[in-house]
Structures are given as structure tokens and as C-alpha cells.
Amino acid sequence: MSDAPKYRRVMLKLSGEGLMGDKDFGLCTETVNRLADEIKAVHDLGVQICLVIGAGNIFRGVSAAASTIERTSADYMGMLATVMNALAMQSALEAKGVNTRVQSAIPMDTVCEPFIRRRAVRHLEKNRIVIFAAGTGNPFFTTDTAAALRAIEMGADALLKGTQVDGVYNADPKTNPDALRYDTLSYQQVLSQNLRVMDTSAIALARDNKLPILVFSLHKPGGFVDVVHGRGTYTIVE
Numbered sequence: 184m185s186d187a188p189k190y191r192r193v194m195l196k197l198s199g200e201g202l203m204g205d206k207d208f209g210l211c212t213e214t215v216n217r218l219a220d221e222i223k224a225v226h227d228l229g230v231q232i233c234l235v236i237g238a239g240n241i242f243r244g245v246s247a248a249a250s251t252i253e254r255t256s257a258d259y260m261g262m263l264a265t266v267m268n269a270l271a272m273q274s275a276l277e278a279k280g281v282n283t284r285v286q287s288a289i290p291m292d293t294v295c296e297p298f299i300r301r302r303a304v305r306h307l308e309k310n311r312i313v314i315f316a317a318g319t320g321n322p323f324f325t326t327d328t329a330a331a332l333r334a335i336e337m338g339a340d341a342l343l344k345g346t347q348v349d350g351v352y353n354a355d356p357k358t359n360p361d362a363l364r365y366d367t368l369s370y371q372q373v374l375s376q377n378l379r380v381m382d383t384s385a386i387a388l389a390r391d392n393k394l395p396i397l398v399f400s401l402h403k404p405g406g407f408v409d410v411v412h413g414r415g416t417y418t419i420v421e
């Protein structure tokens with residue numbers, strides 16, 4: 184069996200919490216560095232990588248809006264927080280010699296490029312990792328939906344969601360020892376059983392555009408390399 188990667192171009196979605204390490208808030212530099220190593224290892228295989236990073240480690244619109252901030256403003260704050268995470272990951276990757284570009288859905292020309300699809304494609308062709316920041320640029324969405332949207336726009340072969348556990352379970356495996364892990368799921372099963380893979384708009388977008396979603400653990404060293412080869416433990420939604 185050939186050991187060539189199964190995917191030529193992938194979208195990797197990381198939640199903001201994935202960058203937190205053991206902290207309760209913000210960025211853990213060791214964790215960001217470790218993830219950058221994992222991403223570099225896949226990049227070294229010649230796989231083109233798009234990245235979307237959430238902001239749950241800094242700011243989540245829904246929870247902030249429950250207090251006093253108007254929901255749309257809170258969502259814009261969440262989107263701005265994703266830019267901070269994107270810049271942190273960009274620095275970590277570039278320190279390891281990987282060329283990157285950050286493109287933001289909310290233009291902020293002195294900080295990063297605006298999102299321009301054709302330009303992003305060109306970056307990938309030139310072996311640069313493109314980090315898509317500021318989500319979709321619209322309130323009432325999440326970075327899961329941004330990851331699905333950009334994956335489709337960029338013609339990615341798969342959307343890889345790196346999480347705290349090694350796939351999708353029928354219950355929370357951290358609290359329920361009897362929780363069962365799925366190897367494969369259909370989009371419809373995820374939607375009808377309300378399985379917590381990604382939010383429903385992301386799943387619907389993936390389904391309508393036949394984008395496979397692979398859920399794998401960020402904690403296992405080499406997990407990202409494994410999943411792009413179709414090896415290791417993960418759940419595939421297709």
C-alpha cells in the first residue's frame with residue numbers, strides 16, 4: 184500500500200480552546216508550538232493546508248451577549264479574537280520556517296490580507312499555509328461554519344476537525360465510560376441524532392457540497408499526519 188497522503192488539500196479547523204493548554208483562558212505558547220509542529224509535519228508531506236481557528240479561548244459572542252453586550256457586537260468581538268489566534272499560529276509556524284498568510288474576512292489591511300479567494304489559492308500553490316481569520320465575517324455564525332465555507336471555496340478535499348477526543352461519540356466519553364465511538368456517520372445521522380460534531384449550518388454546508396469531515400484527537404502526537412493518510416483513530420462523516 185502506498186504511503187502517500189490521501190488528501191492533496193485540506194482544511195484544518197482548530198477550536199480556540201485547543202490553544203489554551205491547561206490554562207482557563209487565552210493562549211498557551213507550548214500548546215501553540217506543539218500544534219504548529221503537527222501542522223508542519225503535514226505540510227512537509229506536500230499537503231496544502233488551510234487553517235481556521237476559533238476563539239473560545241478568548242471570546243464567545245453567545246455567552247457575552249447573555250450579559251450586557253449586544254449580540255452582533257459580541258459576535259464581532261469574537262471574530263476579532265480569532266484574528267489574535269491566527270496571528271499567534273502564524274508566528275509559531277513561521278518560526279519553524281513554514282511560510283504562511285493570514286487572510287481576514289473583516290478587512291484590516293495593516294494587520295493581514297483581506298480574504299480574496301483567488302489569492303488564497305495562489306498562496307497554497309506556492310506552498311504557503313493560509314490561515315483564514317475573522318470567521319465568515321458575519322455575526323450569528325461560528326468558525327465551524329467558516330471552516331466548512333472556506334474549505335468548499337478553496338476546493339479542499341476534506342475538512343479535518345482536531346478536537347479533545349478521537350472522534351464522535353454517542354455521549355461525552357469524558358464523563359460516560361460506556362460512550363460509543365462512531366467510525367463512520369452520514370451527514371443525516373449527525374443532524375437527526377443531534378451529534379455534536381460541528382454546528383448544524385456547517386454540517387448542512389458540508390453535506391450539500393459533499394465535503395467529508397474527519398474528527399480526530401489533537402492530543403495524540405502525529406495524529407494530524409495519520410489522519411491525512413487515512414490512518415489512526417477518527418470518525419468520518421460523509
Ligand code: UDP
Pocket residue numbers: 197198199200236237238239240242243244245257258259260261262265317318319320321322323324325326327329
Ligand atoms: N463568530 C461570528 N461569526 C463567524 C465566526 C465566529 O460571529 O463567522 C464569533 C462568535 O461570536 C463566536 C466567536 O466568534 O462565538 C468565536 O468563534 P467560535 O465560537 O466558533 O470559536 P471556537 O468554539 O471554535 O473556539
